[in-house]
Amino acid sequence: MLLSKACIYGVRASLYMALVYHKDSYISIRDMSQKLDISFHFLTKILQQITQAGLMHSYKGPNGGINLSKNPREITIIEIIDAIDGLDVFTECVIGLPGCGKNKPCPLHEKWAIARQELQDMFENTTLHEMAFNSKKLNLRLSNEFSIKELID
């Protein structure tokens, strides 16, 4: 698995937030966890990491919740990944050898270095807005249970 479960849930939640984005209102974690079929408490902890990384804001109390700290056009997927798994996967050796770099590269280096860069580019160049826009256009699914149209109604 390229990304951990926690990271995957973080990306899904971020995408949901982009779908229902309104600059000045908060999304309840409880509500989101039900819509995305993710454990409420687990999701809470994941969102705390994302919040602590500055990508979202939280607000306690009635009508509180989470919102994106900037426009979804300005948030890329790699920022979510960085907040949860970190970016090691984009710098480390695919067969786990130490000292990855130009000095003593492992045998797979030439190919892997290209592939991991492409993966990094993919996550760097995909914004939450772009994902949300395509999702709505095609009525894709963010969970087994609900289609996007059902989620944003």
Next chain:
Amino acid sequence: MLLSKACIYGVRASLYMALVYHKDSYISIRDMSQKLDISFHFLTKILQQITQAGLMHSYKGPNGGINLSKNPREITIIEIIDAIDGLDVFTECVIGLPGCGKNKPCPLHEKWAIARQELQDMFENTTLHEMAFNSKKLNLRLSNEFSIKELID
């Protein structure tokens, strides 16, 4: 991490086997575990999986060990990965959504489907021989401790 530790160790061991490949002699797991700095017992279990997948043969008793069941020119890295982690990473959704495919693809689909195919191609098109050949040519390292030249002497 794209590949599990077990899988990574399996690939390193396979590469070592290709480096010292002689059609008719066996490599001791104990010796290999020391040269590659991998736990002997853990490596034994990993090699059992690879052996059971038919990629290597084992032989008990004095001067026994493991050897490749075909020429390293005919073994690709993906065969090792398949024997240990399986190939799910090359077919599944990057954000873990069920039902990956044309019916209800996730928002990242277009980019991820290309990237994961490239990764699969990379592992399918890299043979143990190719890795070993490049490794020897450049005197790369398979472990922290020893350079290739030290390993095959």
Next chain:
DNA sequence: TTTATTAAAGACTAATTTGTCTTAAATATA
């Protein structure tokens, strides 16, 4: 035939990741 060497098998432990639960703190509103 006895002994030493080697892999196979499986029980066991440790570490990490994933997930659950309880309590505390902040906030809105009655």
Next chain:
DNA sequence: TATATTTAAGACAAATTAGTCTTTAATAAA
């Protein structure tokens, strides 16, 4: 102020992955 709602924090448990150890089986060679 009292109550309900919501996130924060952290203890705890379950599941998975990683790693260790012991015993058994096969084989070579003395």
